[in-house]
Amino acid sequence: MATYLAFLRAINLGAKRVFPKGDIRRVAEELGFEDVDTHINTGNVRLSTRMRSRARIEAALEQGFARDRGFEVPTIAYSQREFAALAEEATAVTRPGLARHYVYLMKDELTPAQARAVESTSGDKGEMVVRGRVAHALLAPGYQDGDVDPLRAAKLLGTTTSRTLTVISTLAAKWC
Incomplete structure:
Protein backbone atom coordinates (compact mmCIF):
# COMPACT_ATOMS: atom_id res chain seq x y z
CA MET A 1 0.00 0.00 0.00
CA ALA A 2 1.21 3.46 -0.86
CA THR A 3 0.71 6.51 1.32
CA TYR A 4 -0.39 9.83 -0.15
CA LEU A 5 -1.04 13.28 1.22
CA ALA A 6 -4.04 15.06 -0.28
CA PHE A 7 -4.81 18.75 -0.02
CA LEU A 8 -8.33 20.07 -0.47
CA ARG A 9 -8.87 23.50 -1.98
CA ALA A 10 -11.34 26.13 -0.80
CA ILE A 11 -13.06 24.38 2.07
CA PRO A 20 -15.38 19.16 8.77
CA LYS A 21 -12.33 16.94 9.06
CA GLY A 22 -14.41 14.09 10.53
CA ASP A 23 -16.57 14.08 7.39
CA ILE A 24 -13.45 14.19 5.18
CA ARG A 25 -12.13 11.07 6.95
CA ARG A 26 -15.51 9.33 6.70
CA VAL A 27 -15.86 9.97 2.95
CA ALA A 28 -12.28 8.88 2.23
CA GLU A 29 -12.82 5.66 4.18
CA GLU A 30 -16.13 5.01 2.41
CA LEU A 31 -14.21 5.31 -0.87
CA GLY A 32 -11.89 2.50 0.27
CA PHE A 33 -8.90 4.54 1.42
CA GLU A 34 -7.21 3.29 4.56
CA ASP A 35 -5.17 4.75 7.43
CA VAL A 36 -6.95 8.08 6.87
CA ASP A 37 -5.90 10.97 9.07
CA THR A 38 -6.42 14.72 8.93
CA HIS A 39 -4.49 17.68 10.28
CA ILE A 40 -6.37 20.78 11.40
CA ASN A 41 -9.56 21.71 9.61
CA THR A 42 -8.13 23.10 6.36
CA GLY A 43 -8.15 20.01 4.16
CA ASN A 44 -4.89 18.19 4.88
CA VAL A 45 -5.38 14.41 4.56
CA ARG A 46 -3.07 11.41 4.78
CA LEU A 47 -4.32 8.13 3.35
CA SER A 48 -3.14 4.77 2.12
CA THR A 49 -4.31 3.08 -1.06
CA ARG A 50 -3.52 0.32 -3.51
CA MET A 51 -4.05 2.85 -6.33
CA ARG A 52 -0.81 3.99 -7.93
CA SER A 53 -2.10 6.76 -10.17
CA ARG A 54 -2.18 10.22 -8.63
CA ALA A 55 -4.82 11.27 -11.17
CA ARG A 56 -7.07 8.32 -10.18
CA ILE A 57 -6.66 9.10 -6.48
CA GLU A 58 -7.50 12.77 -7.01
CA ALA A 59 -10.50 11.91 -9.22
CA ALA A 60 -11.89 9.36 -6.72
CA LEU A 61 -11.61 11.82 -3.85
CA GLU A 62 -13.06 14.73 -5.84
CA GLN A 63 -16.05 12.66 -6.97
CA GLY A 64 -16.70 11.31 -3.48
CA PHE A 65 -16.34 14.72 -1.85
CA ALA A 66 -18.67 16.35 -4.41
CA ARG A 67 -21.33 13.66 -3.86
CA ASP A 68 -21.13 14.12 -0.10
CA ARG A 69 -20.94 17.92 0.00
CA GLY A 70 -22.87 19.03 -3.08
CA PHE A 71 -20.01 21.26 -4.25
CA GLU A 72 -16.70 20.66 -6.01
CA VAL A 73 -13.65 20.08 -3.83
CA PRO A 74 -10.49 20.27 -5.97
CA THR A 75 -7.94 17.87 -4.50
CA ILE A 76 -4.19 17.83 -5.03
CA ALA A 77 -2.25 14.69 -4.05
CA TYR A 78 1.42 13.92 -3.52
CA SER A 79 3.02 10.61 -2.67
CA GLN A 80 4.58 10.53 0.77
CA ARG A 81 8.04 10.57 -0.83
CA GLU A 82 7.16 13.52 -3.11
CA PHE A 83 5.84 15.46 -0.15
CA ALA A 84 8.90 14.78 1.99
CA ALA A 85 11.10 16.05 -0.86
CA LEU A 86 9.00 19.19 -1.43
CA ALA A 87 9.05 19.97 2.29
CA GLU A 88 12.83 19.65 2.36
CA GLU A 89 13.14 21.86 -0.71
CA ALA A 90 10.74 24.41 0.80
CA THR A 91 13.05 24.78 3.77
CA ALA A 92 16.02 25.23 1.41
CA VAL A 93 14.20 27.83 -0.74
CA THR A 94 13.23 30.07 2.18
CA ARG A 95 15.15 33.30 2.85
CA PRO A 96 16.12 35.01 6.11
CA GLY A 97 13.94 37.90 7.17
CA LEU A 98 10.77 36.87 5.33
CA ALA A 99 7.43 38.06 6.63
CA ARG A 100 5.69 34.95 5.20
CA HIS A 101 6.46 31.91 3.09
CA TYR A 102 3.43 30.45 1.33
CA VAL A 103 3.78 27.13 -0.49
CA TYR A 104 1.37 26.70 -3.41
CA LEU A 105 0.66 23.02 -4.10
CA MET A 106 -0.33 22.64 -7.75
CA LYS A 107 -2.36 19.93 -9.44
CA ASP A 108 -0.25 20.16 -12.62
CA GLU A 109 3.32 21.16 -13.31
CA LEU A 110 3.67 24.41 -15.22
CA THR A 111 5.32 24.66 -18.62
CA PRO A 112 8.67 26.47 -18.63
CA ALA A 113 6.97 29.56 -20.10
CA GLN A 114 4.28 29.50 -17.40
CA ALA A 115 6.93 29.10 -14.68
CA ARG A 116 8.83 32.11 -16.06
CA ALA A 117 5.61 34.15 -16.05
CA VAL A 118 4.97 33.26 -12.40
CA GLU A 119 8.54 34.07 -11.38
CA SER A 120 8.35 37.39 -13.27
CA THR A 121 5.74 38.59 -10.74
CA SER A 122 8.57 38.94 -8.21
CA GLY A 123 9.23 42.47 -6.99
CA ASP A 124 9.51 44.64 -3.90
CA LYS A 125 6.80 42.69 -2.08
CA GLY A 126 8.56 39.36 -2.52
CA GLU A 127 9.74 36.63 -4.81
CA MET A 128 8.00 33.74 -6.56
CA VAL A 129 10.01 30.54 -7.04
CA VAL A 130 8.62 27.59 -9.03
CA ARG A 131 9.86 24.03 -8.50
CA GLY A 132 7.91 21.24 -10.21
CA ARG A 133 4.33 21.18 -8.89
CA VAL A 134 5.17 23.69 -6.18
CA ALA A 135 5.45 27.48 -6.19
CA HIS A 136 6.84 29.47 -3.28
CA ALA A 137 5.70 32.98 -2.41
CA LEU A 138 8.56 34.44 -0.36
CA LEU A 139 7.01 37.60 1.02
CA ALA A 140 9.10 40.50 2.24
CA PRO A 141 8.36 42.54 5.35
CA GLY A 142 5.88 45.27 4.54
CA TYR A 143 3.55 43.28 2.30
CA GLN A 144 -0.09 43.76 3.23
CA ASP A 145 -0.70 41.30 6.05
CA GLY A 146 -3.63 39.03 5.32
CA ASP A 147 -3.09 39.16 1.55
CA VAL A 148 -2.07 35.62 0.57
CA ASP A 149 -1.34 36.66 -3.02
CA PRO A 150 0.31 40.10 -2.93
CA LEU A 151 2.41 39.26 -6.00
CA ARG A 152 -0.74 38.36 -7.99
CA ALA A 153 0.79 35.09 -9.15
CA ALA A 154 -1.88 32.61 -7.97
CA LYS A 155 -4.06 33.12 -11.03
CA LEU A 156 -1.15 31.88 -13.17
CA LEU A 157 -0.78 28.59 -11.27
CA GLY A 158 -3.88 26.66 -12.36
CA THR A 159 -5.57 24.50 -9.75
CA THR A 160 -3.70 25.10 -6.52
CA THR A 161 -4.02 25.43 -2.78
CA SER A 162 -1.60 27.12 -0.44
CA ARG A 163 -0.19 26.35 2.97
CA THR A 164 2.36 28.18 5.08
CA LEU A 165 5.89 26.80 5.37
CA THR A 166 5.06 26.03 9.01
CA VAL A 167 2.15 23.77 8.01
CA ILE A 168 4.24 22.06 5.30
CA SER A 169 7.06 21.39 7.80
CA THR A 170 4.61 20.15 10.43
CA LEU A 171 2.93 17.75 8.01
CA ALA A 172 6.27 16.39 6.78
CA ALA A 173 7.39 15.74 10.36
CA LYS A 174 4.04 14.15 11.26
CA TRP A 175 3.34 12.07 8.13
CA CYS A 176 6.61 11.45 6.24
Whole structure:
Protein backbone atom coordinates (compact mmCIF):
# COMPACT_ATOMS: atom_id res chain seq x y z
CA MET A 1 0.00 0.00 0.00
CA ALA A 2 1.21 3.46 -0.86
CA THR A 3 0.71 6.51 1.32
CA TYR A 4 -0.39 9.83 -0.15
CA LEU A 5 -1.04 13.28 1.22
CA ALA A 6 -4.04 15.06 -0.28
CA PHE A 7 -4.81 18.75 -0.02
CA LEU A 8 -8.33 20.07 -0.47
CA ARG A 9 -8.87 23.50 -1.98
CA ALA A 10 -11.34 26.13 -0.80
CA ILE A 11 -13.06 24.38 2.07
CA ASN A 12 -14.13 25.81 5.43
CA LEU A 13 -13.74 29.38 4.17
CA GLY A 14 -17.32 30.42 4.72
CA ALA A 15 -20.74 29.13 5.64
CA LYS A 16 -21.41 27.47 2.26
CA ARG A 17 -18.25 25.34 1.78
CA VAL A 18 -18.13 23.63 5.15
CA PHE A 19 -16.39 20.25 5.24
CA PRO A 20 -15.38 19.16 8.77
CA LYS A 21 -12.33 16.94 9.06
CA GLY A 22 -14.41 14.09 10.53
CA ASP A 23 -16.57 14.08 7.39
CA ILE A 24 -13.45 14.19 5.18
CA ARG A 25 -12.13 11.07 6.95
CA ARG A 26 -15.51 9.33 6.70
CA VAL A 27 -15.86 9.97 2.95
CA ALA A 28 -12.28 8.88 2.23
CA GLU A 29 -12.82 5.66 4.18
CA GLU A 30 -16.13 5.01 2.41
CA LEU A 31 -14.21 5.31 -0.87
CA GLY A 32 -11.89 2.50 0.27
CA PHE A 33 -8.90 4.54 1.42
CA GLU A 34 -7.21 3.29 4.56
CA ASP A 35 -5.17 4.75 7.43
CA VAL A 36 -6.95 8.08 6.87
CA ASP A 37 -5.90 10.97 9.07
CA THR A 38 -6.42 14.72 8.93
CA HIS A 39 -4.49 17.68 10.28
CA ILE A 40 -6.37 20.78 11.40
CA ASN A 41 -9.56 21.71 9.61
CA THR A 42 -8.13 23.10 6.36
CA GLY A 43 -8.15 20.01 4.16
CA ASN A 44 -4.89 18.19 4.88
CA VAL A 45 -5.38 14.41 4.56
CA ARG A 46 -3.07 11.41 4.78
CA LEU A 47 -4.32 8.13 3.35
CA SER A 48 -3.14 4.77 2.12
CA THR A 49 -4.31 3.08 -1.06
CA ARG A 50 -3.52 0.32 -3.51
CA MET A 51 -4.05 2.85 -6.33
CA ARG A 52 -0.81 3.99 -7.93
CA SER A 53 -2.10 6.76 -10.17
CA ARG A 54 -2.18 10.22 -8.63
CA ALA A 55 -4.82 11.27 -11.17
CA ARG A 56 -7.07 8.32 -10.18
CA ILE A 57 -6.66 9.10 -6.48
CA GLU A 58 -7.50 12.77 -7.01
CA ALA A 59 -10.50 11.91 -9.22
CA ALA A 60 -11.89 9.36 -6.72
CA LEU A 61 -11.61 11.82 -3.85
CA GLU A 62 -13.06 14.73 -5.84
CA GLN A 63 -16.05 12.66 -6.97
CA GLY A 64 -16.70 11.31 -3.48
CA PHE A 65 -16.34 14.72 -1.85
CA ALA A 66 -18.67 16.35 -4.41
CA ARG A 67 -21.33 13.66 -3.86
CA ASP A 68 -21.13 14.12 -0.10
CA ARG A 69 -20.94 17.92 0.00
CA GLY A 70 -22.87 19.03 -3.08
CA PHE A 71 -20.01 21.26 -4.25
CA GLU A 72 -16.70 20.66 -6.01
CA VAL A 73 -13.65 20.08 -3.83
CA PRO A 74 -10.49 20.27 -5.97
CA THR A 75 -7.94 17.87 -4.50
CA ILE A 76 -4.19 17.83 -5.03
CA ALA A 77 -2.25 14.69 -4.05
CA TYR A 78 1.42 13.92 -3.52
CA SER A 79 3.02 10.61 -2.67
CA GLN A 80 4.58 10.53 0.77
CA ARG A 81 8.04 10.57 -0.83
CA GLU A 82 7.16 13.52 -3.11
CA PHE A 83 5.84 15.46 -0.15
CA ALA A 84 8.90 14.78 1.99
CA ALA A 85 11.10 16.05 -0.86
CA LEU A 86 9.00 19.19 -1.43
CA ALA A 87 9.05 19.97 2.29
CA GLU A 88 12.83 19.65 2.36
CA GLU A 89 13.14 21.86 -0.71
CA ALA A 90 10.74 24.41 0.80
CA THR A 91 13.05 24.78 3.77
CA ALA A 92 16.02 25.23 1.41
CA VAL A 93 14.20 27.83 -0.74
CA THR A 94 13.23 30.07 2.18
CA ARG A 95 15.15 33.30 2.85
CA PRO A 96 16.12 35.01 6.11
CA GLY A 97 13.94 37.90 7.17
CA LEU A 98 10.77 36.87 5.33
CA ALA A 99 7.43 38.06 6.63
CA ARG A 100 5.69 34.95 5.20
CA HIS A 101 6.46 31.91 3.09
CA TYR A 102 3.43 30.45 1.33
CA VAL A 103 3.78 27.13 -0.49
CA TYR A 104 1.37 26.70 -3.41
CA LEU A 105 0.66 23.02 -4.10
CA MET A 106 -0.33 22.64 -7.75
CA LYS A 107 -2.36 19.93 -9.44
CA ASP A 108 -0.25 20.16 -12.62
CA GLU A 109 3.32 21.16 -13.31
CA LEU A 110 3.67 24.41 -15.22
CA THR A 111 5.32 24.66 -18.62
CA PRO A 112 8.67 26.47 -18.63
CA ALA A 113 6.97 29.56 -20.10
CA GLN A 114 4.28 29.50 -17.40
CA ALA A 115 6.93 29.10 -14.68
CA ARG A 116 8.83 32.11 -16.06
CA ALA A 117 5.61 34.15 -16.05
CA VAL A 118 4.97 33.26 -12.40
CA GLU A 119 8.54 34.07 -11.38
CA SER A 120 8.35 37.39 -13.27
CA THR A 121 5.74 38.59 -10.74
CA SER A 122 8.57 38.94 -8.21
CA GLY A 123 9.23 42.47 -6.99
CA ASP A 124 9.51 44.64 -3.90
CA LYS A 125 6.80 42.69 -2.08
CA GLY A 126 8.56 39.36 -2.52
CA GLU A 127 9.74 36.63 -4.81
CA MET A 128 8.00 33.74 -6.56
CA VAL A 129 10.01 30.54 -7.04
CA VAL A 130 8.62 27.59 -9.03
CA ARG A 131 9.86 24.03 -8.50
CA GLY A 132 7.91 21.24 -10.21
CA ARG A 133 4.33 21.18 -8.89
CA VAL A 134 5.17 23.69 -6.18
CA ALA A 135 5.45 27.48 -6.19
CA HIS A 136 6.84 29.47 -3.28
CA ALA A 137 5.70 32.98 -2.41
CA LEU A 138 8.56 34.44 -0.36
CA LEU A 139 7.01 37.60 1.02
CA ALA A 140 9.10 40.50 2.24
CA PRO A 141 8.36 42.54 5.35
CA GLY A 142 5.88 45.27 4.54
CA TYR A 143 3.55 43.28 2.30
CA GLN A 144 -0.09 43.76 3.23
CA ASP A 145 -0.70 41.30 6.05
CA GLY A 146 -3.63 39.03 5.32
CA ASP A 147 -3.09 39.16 1.55
CA VAL A 148 -2.07 35.62 0.57
CA ASP A 149 -1.34 36.66 -3.02
CA PRO A 150 0.31 40.10 -2.93
CA LEU A 151 2.41 39.26 -6.00
CA ARG A 152 -0.74 38.36 -7.99
CA ALA A 153 0.79 35.09 -9.15
CA ALA A 154 -1.88 32.61 -7.97
CA LYS A 155 -4.06 33.12 -11.03
CA LEU A 156 -1.15 31.88 -13.17
CA LEU A 157 -0.78 28.59 -11.27
CA GLY A 158 -3.88 26.66 -12.36
CA THR A 159 -5.57 24.50 -9.75
CA THR A 160 -3.70 25.10 -6.52
CA THR A 161 -4.02 25.43 -2.78
CA SER A 162 -1.60 27.12 -0.44
CA ARG A 163 -0.19 26.35 2.97
CA THR A 164 2.36 28.18 5.08
CA LEU A 165 5.89 26.80 5.37
CA THR A 166 5.06 26.03 9.01
CA VAL A 167 2.15 23.77 8.01
CA ILE A 168 4.24 22.06 5.30
CA SER A 169 7.06 21.39 7.80
CA THR A 170 4.61 20.15 10.43
CA LEU A 171 2.93 17.75 8.01
CA ALA A 172 6.27 16.39 6.78
CA ALA A 173 7.39 15.74 10.36
CA LYS A 174 4.04 14.15 11.26
CA TRP A 175 3.34 12.07 8.13
CA CYS A 176 6.61 11.45 6.24
